[in-house]
Amino acid sequence: MPSLDEISVLSVYSAMAVYAIAFIAFSIDLARRGAVAAKAADADAGLTGTADGQPAAEREPVGVLQAAATTKAAASTAAASAGGAGGAEASGRGSRWRSATADGASVAYGRSPALRVGVAMTVLAWLLHLTATLLRGFAAGRVPWANMYEFALTGTLIITTVFLIVLVVAKHDLRFLGTFVTGLVLVLLGAATVNFYVSVVPLPPALQSAWLVIHVFVATASVGFFALSFALSVVQLMQSRRESLVASAKAAKKSFLATLPDSNTLENLAYRVTIVGFILWTFTLMAGAIWAEAAWGRYWGWDTKEVWTFIIWVVYAGYIHARATRGWRGSRSAWLAIIGFSTVLFNFTVVNLFFKGLHAYSGLL
Amino acid sequence: MVSTSSSDRDGGVDPLRPADHVDSPEPAPGDGPGVAQPKLGFVGWLRFGWRQLTSMRTAILLLLLLAIAAVPGSLVPQRSSDPNGVTQYFTDHPDTAPVLDSFQMFDVYTSAWFSAVYLLLFVSLIGCIIPRTKHHFEAMRARPPRTPVRLGRLAGYTTRPLPDGVDAETAVAEATKLLKQARYRVERYELRGEPSVSAERGYLRETGNLVFHTAMLGILVAVGVGGGFGFAGQRVIVEGQSFVNTLAAFDSFNPGRFFDPNSLAPYKLSLNELGVVYETQNQDALGQPIDFTAHVTITDQSGPAEDGQVKVNEPLRTHGTDVFLLGNGYAPHIVVRDPDGEIVFDDAVPFLPQDANLTSIGVVKVPDGLDAQLGMVGFFYPTQDVLGSGAYASTYPDLVLPVLTLNVYEGDLGIDSGVPTSVYTLDPSGMDQLTGGETGVDSIELKPGERTELPGGRGTVEFVDDSPDAPAAVPAGSAADRDYAQSVKRFASFDIHHDPTQGWVLVFAILILAGLLASLFVPRRRMWVKVATRRDGSRVIEFAGLARGEDPGLEAAVAAFADKLAGPVAGAESTHDTAKPTT
Ligand code: HEM
Numbered sequence: 001m002p003s004l005d006e007i008s009v010l011s012v013y014s015a016m017a018v019y020a021i022a023f024i025a026f027s028i029d030l031a032r033r034g035a036v037a038a039k040a041a042d043a044d045a046g047l048t049g050t051a052d053g054q055p056a057a058e059r060e061p062v063g064v065l066q067a068a069a070t071t072k073a074a075a076s077t078a079a080a081s082a083g084g085a086g087g088a089e090a091s092g093r094g095s096r097w098r099s100a101t102a103d104g105a106s107v108a109y110g111r112s113p114a115l116r117v118g119v120a121m122t123v124l125a126w127l128l129h130l131t132a133t134l135l136r137g138f139a140a141g142r143v144p145w146a147n148m149y150e151f152a153l154t155g156t157l158i159i160t161t162v163f164l165i166v167l168v169v170a171k172h173d174l175r176f177l178g179t180f181v182t183g184l185v186l187v188l189l190g191a192a193t194v195n196f197y198v199s200v201v202p203l204p205p206a207l208q209s210a211w212l213v214i215h216v217f218v219a220t221a222s223v224g225f226f227a228l229s230f231a232l233s234v235v236q237l238m239q240s241r242r243e244s245l246v247a248s249a250k251a252a253k254k255s256f257l258a259t260l261p262d263s264n265t266l267e268n269l270a271y272r273v274t275i276v277g278f279i280l281w282t283f284t285l286m287a288g289a290i291w292a293e294a295a296w297g298r299y300w301g302w303d304t305k306e307v308w309t310f311i312i313w314v315v316y317a318g319y320i321h322a323r324a325t326r327g328w329r330g331s332r333s334a335w336l337a338i339i340g341f342s343t344v345l346f347n348f349t350v351v352n353l354f355f356k357g358l359h360a361y362s363g364l365l
Numbered sequence: 366m367v368s369t370s371s372s373d374r375d376g377g378v379d380p381l382r383p384a385d386h387v388d389s390p391e392p393a394p395g396d397g398p399g400v401a402q403p404k405l406g407f408v409g410w411l412r413f414g415w416r417q418l419t420s421m422r423t424a425i426l427l428l429l430l431l432a433i434a435a436v437p438g439s440l441v442p443q444r445s446s447d448p449n450g451v452t453q454y455f456t457d458h459p460d461t462a463p464v465l466d467s468f469q470m471f472d473v474y475t476s477a478w479f480s481a482v483y484l485l486l487f488v489s490l491i492g493c494i495i496p497r498t499k500h501h502f503e504a505m506r507a508r509p510p511r512t513p514v515r516l517g518r519l520a521g522y523t524t525r526p527l528p529d530g531v532d533a534e535t536a537v538a539e540a541t542k543l544l545k546q547a548r549y550r551v552e553r554y555e556l557r558g559e560p561s562v563s564a565e566r567g568y569l570r571e572t573g574n575l576v577f578h579t580a581m582l583g584i585l586v587a588v589g590v591g592g593g594f595g596f597a598g599q600r601v602i603v604e605g606q607s608f609v610n611t612l613a614a615f616d617s618f619n620p621g622r623f624f625d626p627n628s629l630a631p632y633k634l635s636l637n638e639l640g641v642v643y644e645t646q647n648q649d650a651l652g653q654p655i656d657f658t659a660h661v662t663i664t665d666q667s668g669p670a671e672d673g674q675v676k677v678n679e680p681l682r683t684h685g686t687d688v689f690l691l692g693n694g695y696a697p698h699i700v701v702r703d704p705d706g707e708i709v710f711d712d713a714v715p716f717l718p719q720d721a722n723l724t725s726i727g728v729v730k731v732p733d734g735l736d737a738q739l740g741m742v743g744f745f746y747p748t749q750d751v752l753g754s755g756a757y758a759s760t761y762p763d764l765v766l767p768v769l770t771l772n773v774y775e776g777d778l779g780i781d782s783g784v785p786t787s788v789y790t791l792d793p794s795g796m797d798q799l800t801g802g803e804t805g806v807d808s809i810e811l812k813p814g815e816r817t818e819l820p821g822g823r824g825t826v827e828f829v830d831d832s833p834d835a836p837a838a839v840p841a842g843s844a845a846d847r848d849y850a851q852s853v854k855r856f857a858s859f860d861i862h863h864d865p866t867q868g869w870v871l872v873f874a875i876l877i878l879a880g881l882l883a884s885l886f887v888p889r890r891r892m893w894v895k896v897a898t899r900r901d902g903s904r905v906i907e908f909a910g911l912a913r914g915e916d917p918g919l920e921a922a923v924a925a926f927a928d929k930l931a932g933p934v935a936g937a938e939s940t941h942d943t944a945k946p947t948t
Contacts, residue, residue, distance in 0.1 A: 065528045065536055065906075065931050201650035205657050205677040272917065275885045282881060286874045295678050297597070297689035297860040299870065300588075301446050302474045307439040311432045318428040325421040326385045343432075355439060 004139035005200050011132035012153065012193055015125045019186045022121035026178035029114040033176070033256035040258065118178045119167070125182070126160045129189075133157050140200045145216045146207055148352055152192030155220040155348070156185040162224035172269060176260055180231040211291035219284040223344055225277030226316075230341035232270035233334040239263040240331055267330065271323055274337055278316045285309050304355040308347040315340045379913060380571040380889075381500035383421045383493060388914065418485070419492035427486040434482050438473035441465060445474065487585060494578050501571050509552045512561040512893045519893075519909035521923030525931035527904040533560050533896035536906055540894040540930055547926075549892065561895035566888075570914065573883025580876035587873060591866030596620040603696040603713045603856040607635035607662075610686065610861065630684035632665040637672075639693055639855040643763050652722065652761050659690050659857045675859070685863055692858035694718045694725055697745055697769050697813075698829035701731050704822055709734030713831075715856040716745045717789055722759040723747050728791045729771070730778050735823060740774040740791045741809075747853070764849045769828050771809040772801035773819060810841065813852035817841035889913040892923060894930070906931055 002010075133153050137144035145154045163181045167174060203212075240263035260266070288309060293299040300306060319340055322333035382389050405413065417423060442450030451471050455462040469476035516522055527536060537560045541551050549564035598615035600608050608614050610633075612626045620626070642656040659675040663683050675681045681688040694716055701710035709731055716727030729741040748761035749768035757770065776796030780786055799820045801808035806820055816827035816838045827838050832851040891911040898904050908930075910923040 065531050065539060199649045201647060202644050202653060202655050205654060208656075209678045268915075268917065271915065279878075279881055279885065282878055286878065289874070290871075291678075293867070294680060297680065297687065297691065297862050299867065302438055302443060303446055304439040307435050311435050314428050314432040314435070318425050318432070321421060321425045321428065324382075324387055325425060326387050326389070326391075327422070328425060329387055351439070 004135050008132045008135035008139060009193070009197075011128050011135060012189065015128035015132060016186060016189050016193075018121050018125035018128060019182045019189070022118050022125055023179060023182040023186055025114045025118035025121060026176075026182060029112050029118060030176065030179055030256050032112060032114060033259040037256060037258035115175050115178075118182075119175055122160065122178060122182060123164065126157070126164060129153075129157050129160060136200075142203060143213050143217070145220065146203055146212065147198055148196040149192050149198055151216070151220065151348070151352075152188055152196060154217075155223055156188050156192075158220050158224040159185055159227050162221070162228060166228060166273070170269070172261060172265065174232075174269070177228065177231050177235075180234075181227070184227060184231075206295050209291060209294065211287055211294070215284060215287040215291055218280050218287065222277040222280030222284060223348070225273050225280065226341050226344050229270050229274040229277060229337050232266050232273060233337040235260060236263050236266035236270055236334045237331055237338075239266055240334075263330070267323075267334065270334065270337060274316065274319060274340075278313075278320065281309075281313055281316065285313055304351060305347075308343065308351050312340065312343045312347060315343055380504065380574075381497045383419060383424075384416065385421045415492060418489050423489055424486070424493070427482060427489060431482050431486060434479050435473070437470055438479075441470050441473075443473060444471050483585075487582060490578055490582060494575055494582075497571075498575050498579075501568075501575060504571075505568055509550055509563040509565040509891065512554045512556060512563045512895055513909075514556065516893055516895060516907045516909035519911055521920035522907070522909040523924060523927050523934070524897075524905045524907050525927055525934065527896060527906055528931065533904060536896050536930075537562050537894065540906075543926070543930060544892065544894070556895075559895055559897050561893060564892045564894075565890070566892075567890055567913070569883050570887040570889040571884070573880040573885075573887065575880070576876055577880030577884055580873040580880060583873040583876070584870055587866040587869040591621075591864045591870065593621040593623045594866075595862065595864040596624050597860065597862045599691075599858065599860055601692075601715050601856050601858045602634070602636040603715060604636055604638055604854040606713075607633050608859075609633045610684070615861070630665070630686070632663055632684045634688065634859075635662045635664070636660075636857055637662060639857045641693065641763075641855065643761075652763070654762065657690060657693060657857075659859075661688075675857075687862045687864075689860040689862070690857055691860045692718075694723065694856055694858075695745055695747060695764075695767075695853045696856040697727070697743070697853055698831050699729055699741075699743075699769075700816075700827040700829055701729070701735075701739070701819075701824060702827075703734055703824045706825075707734070709824070713854050713856075714743075715789075715858075716743065720759070721762065723762040724759040726789075728789060730780065730788075730791070732778055732780060737775045738778045739819075739823070740776075740778055740793070740796060741771045741826070742774070742791050742793075743769055743771045745769050745853075764851075764853055766846070767813055767849050767853055769811045770801075771811070771826065773799040773809065775799055775823075812841075812844050813849055814838055815841045815844050885915075888916040888918060888922075890916050890919050890922070892926065894926075 133144050136150060136153060140146070140150075144150045159181060163177065235257070239257050239260060242257045243263055261269070288306070289299040292301070292303075292306070315336060319333055319336035322328035322336050379388070442454055444451050454471075465471065469478070473479055513519065527533065537553065541553065541562045541564075544551050544562060544564040547566070549566040550568075551562050551564045554561050554563055596619060598618040600614065600616050602608050610629050610631055612618060612629065636659055638660045640656070640658040640660065641654060644650045644653045644655055647653075657677055661673050661675060661681065662670050663673055663681075664670040665684065671683075673681050673683070675688055675690040677690055680690075695718075696713040696715045698713045699710065700708060703709050710729065714727045714729055716725035718725045723745075725745040725747075727743045727745065729743060731739040731741075744757065746757055746759040746766075746768045747763060748759050748765040750758055750760045750766075752758050757768065774791065774793050774796040779792050779795060786792070798804050800806045809817055809819075809826060811817060811826070811828035813828055813832075814830035814835055814837075816825050817840065818825055829838070830836075830849075830852045831854050832849075835852070890913060893907075893909050895907045896904055897907050906927075908923050908927040910919045912919045
C-alpha cells in the first residue's frame with residue numbers, strides 16, 4: 001500500500017506527462033498559425049472572416065422608456081428595479097471571445113484541432129496536478145506549501161489555474177499562451193521533483209501560523225499572474241517588432257504572430273493581468289510584514305527575502321508608472337514587466353537556495 | 366449641484382497629471398526650457414528643475430534606481446540584520462571588506478546613497494501629490510463637462526430610436542435618474558435645441574490614487590518616528606529566573622535616538638518553564654522541534670501576578686512592550702568549590718547552541734574565591750555520542766544522555782580592566798590551560814549529578830542535576846544512567862521591543878491597499894445621453910462614453926445602459942457580441 005505522498009508523487013509525474021502532450025499540441029498550433037499566416041499573406045486575403053455569428057444573448061426585451069411610454073407610474077418602478085444593474089458588465093453571455101480580427105489580429109485563424117487538444121490536455125494535467133497537491137497536503141496534514149518542493153508544486157498549480165481562469169473570463173482568445181504556460185510549468189515541476197523533493201516533515205514552530213496559509217498562498221497566486229503578464233509582454237514585444245516591419249517585409253506577415261492580437265491589445269491585457277498580480281504582491285508584502293512582526297519581533301528588517309520582495313514590488317510599481325508615461329508606454333513598459341518576472345523567478349530560485357537569511361525554508365539545508 | 370465659476374472649461378474635471386503623463390496633452394514643440402528659451406533665470410531654472418523632479422519619467426527612474434540600490438544589501442551581510450555575518454566577512458575577505466565598508470555596503474539601508482534615492486523619490490512624490498490633491502478637491506466640486514457636439518466618434522457610441530409617445534425631455538430625465546442611481550454625477554445641457562445629460566463617475570479612482578501615494582509617505586514618517594522613540598532589547602532568562610524591565614537588566618539594548626529610559630515600565634518577567642516538543646514519530650524528522658512555549662509570570666507593583674505564555678509566532682504584549690521568544694538552549698547548573706569545600710561559583714550557565722541537536726558551547730568564569738582566576742570553556746551534549754574520530758557529538762536535541770566537558774584555564778580573565786567582555790566567550794591569551802588540548806590532562810567530563818576534582822587540588826566542580834528527585838552528587842564516571850529529562854534547565858532568549866508607531870504603520874498599509882484597489886479597479890468614465898434630431902426630422906437617443914484612464918468595460922457599460930434605458934436594438938448585434946472563433 002503506497003503512502004499518500006507516494007501517490008502524490010506518482011500523480012505529479014502523470015501530470016508532467018500530460019503537460020508535455022499539451023505543450024506539444026500548443027506548439028503544433030503555433031506552427032500551424034505560421035502556415036495559415038503565410039497562406040494568407042500569399043493570397044493577400046487577410047480579411048476572410050470566420051466569425052460565425054451567434055445569436056445575441058437574451059436581454060430584457062424593453063427599456064425603461066418603453067415602459068414610461070405606457071404608464072408614467074410604471075416607469076419609475078422599472079427604473080428602480082433595473083437600477084441595481086447600472087453600468088453593468090457586458091451582456092454578451094453567449095460569446096466569450098472576440099473574433100480574431102476584432103482583436104486587431106491581421107490574419108483570421110480558423111479551427112485548430114491542435115489548440116483544442118492542447119486545452120483539453122491542460123485541463124487533464126491540471127486535474128492530476130491538483131490531485132497531487134491535495135494528496136501532498138493530506139499526507140502532511142497541513143497546507144502543501146512549506147518548502148521549496150511544495151512551493152513549486154502549488155505555485156505551478158496556481159499558474160495553470162490562473163491561465164485556465166483567464167481563458168474563461170477574458171474576452172480575448174488567449175489560448176495561444178498555452179505553449180508558454182505548459183512549458184514553464186513543465187520545466188518548474190521537473191526541476192522541483194528532481195532537485196527539491198523532500199519527504200513530508202512537520203512544520204517548524206516559526207512556520208506554524210495562519211500567515212503561512214495566507215501569505216505564501218497569495219504570494220504564489222501573484223506569481224501566477226506575473227507569469228501570464230510576462231508571457232503577454234514577450235508576445236507584445238515580438239508583435240510590435242513585427243508591426244514595425246510589416247509594411248516593408250513580407251516575411252513578417254507569414255509569422256504566427258499575424259494570427260494573434262495586435263501589440264496594443266496585448267499590452268492592455270498584460271497590464272490588466274499585472275495589476276492583479278501587483279495587488280496580490282502588495283498584500284503579500286504586507287502580510288509578510290505582519291507575520292515577521294509576530295515571528296521575529298520586527299515587521300521589516302531587510303532580510304534577504306524581504307529585500308527581494310521589496311525589489312519585485314518596486315519594479316512592478318515602475319512598470320505601472322511606465323504604462324502611464326509618455327515615451328515609456330509600449331515596448332519599454334513591456335521590458336519592465338519582463339524584468340519584473342525575472343526578479344520573481346530569481347527570488348524563487350536563487351534567493352531561496354543560495355542566499356542566507358531568516359527565510360531559510362527551502363527544506364533543503 | 367454647485368457649479369464652480371470655471372465649470373465650462375472642458376477637461377476641468379480631469380485629474381491633474383505630470384506633463385509627461387500619457388493623458389496630458391502633447392507639449393507643443395519649443396514649449397518649456399530648451400533651445401527656444403536661451404535665457405533662463407535662477408527662478409526659471411528652479412522651476413525647470415522642480416518640473417523635472419516631479420515628472421513621471423523621474424519617478425520611474427527613481428523607482429528603478431531604488432530597486433537596484435536595494436540589491437547589494439542582499440548580497441553582502443548587513444550590520445542591522447546579521448552582525449556576525451559582517452564580522453565573518455571581514456575575516457574571510459580582509460582586503461575587500463574595508464573597501465566595501467567605505468561605501469557603506471554593510472549598512473545599505475541606512476547608507477547615504479540609498480537614503481538619497483528614497484528621499485528624492487519622496488520629494489518627487491510630495492511635489493506630485495500636493496498639486497494633484499488640490500486639483501482633485503476642486504474637480505470634485507466641478508460639474509461634468511459640456512456634452513460634445515458630435516458623439517459619433519466617442520467610445521461605445523450607439524443609438525436607439527426615441528420610443529413613440531416619449532418626448533425628448535422625458536427621455537433625458539429618465540436617463541438622468543438612471544445615471545444618478547448608477548452613482549454618476551450628472552448635469553443637464555441643452556445644445557441647439559437638443560437636450561442631453563452629461564455624467565461622470567469614478568472620482569474614487571483619483572481619490573484612491575492620492576490616498577495610496579500619501580499613505581506611502583505616511584509609512585515613511587511612521588517608520589522614522591517609531592525608530593526614534595522605540596527600543597529593542599535582548600535578554601536571556603533561565604527557567605526559574607526572572608528579569609525586571611530596566612535598562613541595566615538587558616543583555617543588549619538598542620534604543621532609538623529619542624528614547625527616554627525612564628519610560629520603561631518596570632515589570633518583572635519570570636520564566637517558569639520552557640516547554641519544548643520534539644518530533645518522535647516521523648522517521649524523516651526525528652528530533653525536529655515542533656513547539657516551543659515559554660510559560661511566564663508577569664508581576665508589577667500595582668496588580669497581582671499574571672501568568673502568560675510566549676511562543677514563536679505568538680508574542681506576549683504587556684506594559685507597552687512586545688515580548689518575543691527568539692531562541693532557547695540549555696543552561697547547565699555548575700558549582701565550583703574551593704579546596705575547603707566553600708562554594709565560589711554556583712549558577713546555571715546558558716550555553717549557546719551550535720547545531721540542530723543542540724551541541725552547545727558555554728563559558729564559566731570564576732573571578733574570586735580561588736588563588737587565581739579560573740575560566741572554563743564547556744561543551745554540552747544533550748544526547749552524547751562518540752563519532753568514529755573519537756570526537757563527541759550530540760545526536761538528539763532532548764536530554765537523553767547529557768554530558769558536559771570542560772577545559773580549565775587559570776590566569777587573568779581580563780574582566781577587571783573595565784573593558785566589557787562577553788559572557789559567552791573566554792579570551793585565553795592571558796591564561797594557562799590546565800586540561801584538554803595539548804596539556805596532556807584529560808578534559809573534565811561530567812554527567813548531571815557528578816562532581817570531580819579540579820587539577821592540582823584547586824577545588825572541585827559539580828554538574829548539578831536539577832531534577833526534582835535528584836540524588837546527591839557522586840564522583841565523575843560513577844553515576845548510574847537514569848532519566849535525565851529534567852536534569853538540565855533550559856533558557857529562553859527573549860527580545861523585548863517597544864514600537865510606538867507600529868499601529869500607524871499598519872493603518873497606512875491598509876490605506877495603501879485600499880487606495881490601490883480603488884485606483885486600479887474603479888473605472889473613471891463619462892457618459893452622455895442626448896436626444897438628437899436627424900435630418901429627416903426623426904429623433905434618436907444617442908449614447909456615448911469616454912474613458913478617463915484604464916477602463917476596459919466602458920463600451921459594454923454604454924451598451925448596457927442604452928439597453929436599459931431604451932431596450933436593445935431590434936435584430937442588430939452590438940460590437941461586443943461578435944462570436945469567438947470556433948475551433
Ligand atoms: C514612492 C514611490 C512610488 C510608488 C511606489 C508609486 C506607485 C504607484 C502605483 C502602484 C500606481 C498605480 C496605482 C494607482 O494609480 O494608485 C501609481 C500611479 C501613479 N503614480 Fe505613483 N508611485 C510612486 C511615486 C510617484 C511619484 C513620485 C509620482 C509623480 C511623479 C507618481 C505619480 C503617479 C501617477 C500620476 C499615477 C497614476 C498613473 C495612471 O494614471 O495610471 N507616483 N504609483
